[in-house]
Amino acid sequence: MIAAAPDGPVANLDQAPQIVLQPPPGDTVRHWLMPLDAMDPAQRRNHLRALRDILGSSLAFGPHEHPAVLASLGIGFDGLQALRLPLPLQQVFRRQAPAFVQGAVLRSAGQLGDTGPSAASHWDAGFGQGKTVWCLSLHGRHDGVQLLKEKLEKYLPKEFLPQPLTATHFNGPQGAPGHWVHFGYRDGITDVRIRGVNSRSSAPDPIDCEPGSLLLGHRSDLGDNPFALAAWPDLVRRFFANSSFGVLRKIQQEVDGFEAFVGGREDLRAELCGRNPDGTVLHPVTGDSANRWRLDLKQDPQGQRCPFGSHVRRMRGAGDAHGLDRPLLRRSVPYGEPLWQPDSDKEQERGLLGHFFCSNLETQFEHLLGQWADRVPLGSQDPGNAKDPLCGNHEPDGSTWVRANGTALSGLKPWTVTRGTLYLWYPSRFAIQQLIDDAEFKAIDNWPLAP
Ligand code: HEM
Incomplete structure (x- = not known):
């Protein structure tokens, strides 16, 4: 083709x-x-x-x-x-x-x-x-x-x-449909597709890119x-x-520490990711059911629906003035059983076998992780000092996350440990x-x- x-x-x-x-x-x-x-x-x-x-x-x-x-x-x-x-x-x-x-x-x-x-x-x-x-x-x-x-x-x-x-x-807790990951989120909501190609992807919020990305x-x-x-x-x-x-990146996840920080607050879990745990958009525009999944950051200049410091917003580039210009394709799969599975072994190691694709490691993969995940992104109105809440290497003694309602939460820790990365x-x-x-x-x- x-x-x-x-x-x-x-x-x-x-x-x-x-x-x-x-x-x-x-x-x-x-x-x-x-x-x-x-x-x-x-x-x-x-x-x-x-x-x-x-x-x-x-x-x-x-x-x-x-x-x-x-x-x-x-x-x-x-x-x-x-x-x-x-x-x-x-x-x-x-x-x-x-x-x-x-x-x-x-x-x-x-x-x-x-x-x-x-x-x-x-x-x-x-x-x-x-x-x-x-x-x-x-x-x-x-x-x-x-x-x-x-x-x-x-x-x-x-x-x-x-x-x-x-x-x-x-699947997710109580058999919720879709591919889920540790930390309690449904994944595979976005999938990057080459514009004009009839992809078989059934991702609910696909993202089109130029072939050269x-x-x-x-x-x-x-x-x-x-x-x-x-x-x-x-x-x-x-x-x-x-x-x-x-890129193959083995990421171990400290699920207990993350869950202790979330403390059962599902609205906080959603804010940290930038999507609800089931992948739907936080506060979708009312009456528009097609937009349950569609995250259009241009319609959210203040970061009210998708917070500036959240994982998804960082991975798209917080300013997003010019649309998505650094797409990163993900084929990651989690390893280890989810803690919500009734008979799961609590001591077992668990995490994500991250598998990412792009045409330029410097301007795509490394930019997302080294700049957008690790630093306060350009255009960000996030007043906290936290890095990417899901995969950032926070200060070991904890960073601060300021919630949408203005409450400051301290104690974000590095809840992931990189166990290896290969450039391929x-x-x-x-x-x-x-x-x-x-x-x-x-x-x-x-x-x-x-x-
Ligand atoms: C254990 C660590 C991680 C977890 C639990 C995690 C989880 C998630 C979740 C739940 C989503 C939203 C669902 C979706 O869009 O399909 C997402 C999106 C995404 N993640 Fe991660 N992720 C992790 C690490 C990473 C890493 C290391 C990268 C690479 C730089 C990355 C890049 C992305 C990108 C590009 C998106 C799509 C954002 C968008 O455009 O909407 N993630 N991740």
Whole structure:
């Protein structure tokens, strides 16, 4: 399918990793952080070929393939180097995507607010520095994922398939419908879609974006296109076009502490998120039932319906004068049982396997977390000193949140701990083929590096 971007090139969506185009099937996800260190480049390329062959049509691209289990593959910059990506192509990444090249470990303290217990030095094995990994994700129904897992185990060496990270969607308290997350909110209300594409997303409040906000090589909502690569040969442009950047971020949630702060005040829970726990808009315009979900911040310049300091308002950019120009696509799934499940184990670790997609890690993912979540956002009339109430790294001794009614509440703590983050590149169908069959790359390796 071809989507025309006004004033920009044409996005060939059939080449794009499917996870970026529509919500994946099923309720279960497994992420394997596959270590590559013990292999040489030729073996790694063989493994990529084997993976592609074993996964078959599950490794889906474009919006029209409908696998029961969706496989997606993200590769870190060191993973690309491990495949001996030609130096001129590495140079393109170095210039156009420095955060990706540096990796999340180096960016974490300065750009992502990961300090104290969230510091990269404490991250789980697999996310740590000096390890070369690919991230293979399988989304689907539990039984389908299990079958494909068994097939992978049969054909791939054990050391290539360590224990996966596993997460499963769940319903809300008393079986409330939809995908909910710990802290007691329904998620999946918004989903970012490429404008003009007939997405299968059934999100109640979808957000349309330019192709270039999710896919490389096209004009983004900020009006730029860092991977236009006009001066480069066609092969190079095609290698980057229609791929995407992804982030896997394991976030542990301290649910007890959060619940103690909320203290059963459901109106406060809603204010902290910027939506009611069931995802509906706080104080919708009366008599307009279609607007139960639709959050139009232009209609809320004072932050009465969606408070300036709330998670949702921060993640959209509090001023919002120019609409949504830094969209971030979310495919996150919670791990651990919800505390509202009657027989849930209170001591169990729980949290969110955050999975985010964008075309620019610096201006999208890092801007949302490092600026909008971590600082008082521009245009904000929020008089408190709290960071993002759901995922901000608040001062350990507590910050202050001022409620819509003017009451100041002190004691917001960091209720999340980052357990690891990976910056990944999700190649297009064309790019995966090029990585497997490096014949054309050999010629590229001899090109002079651009000055
Ligand atoms: C444990 C931590 C987190 C929890 C519990 C959480 C929960 C939520 C909830 C309940 C919503 C509203 C439902 C919806 O819009 O679908 C939401 C929206 C959103 N979250 Fe988070 N979130 C967390 C971390 C993050 C992180 C780390 C990011 C990345 C920067 C992020 C980015 C977003 C974005 C972009 C939206 C959509 C805002 C909009 O445009 O309406 N969240 N989150």
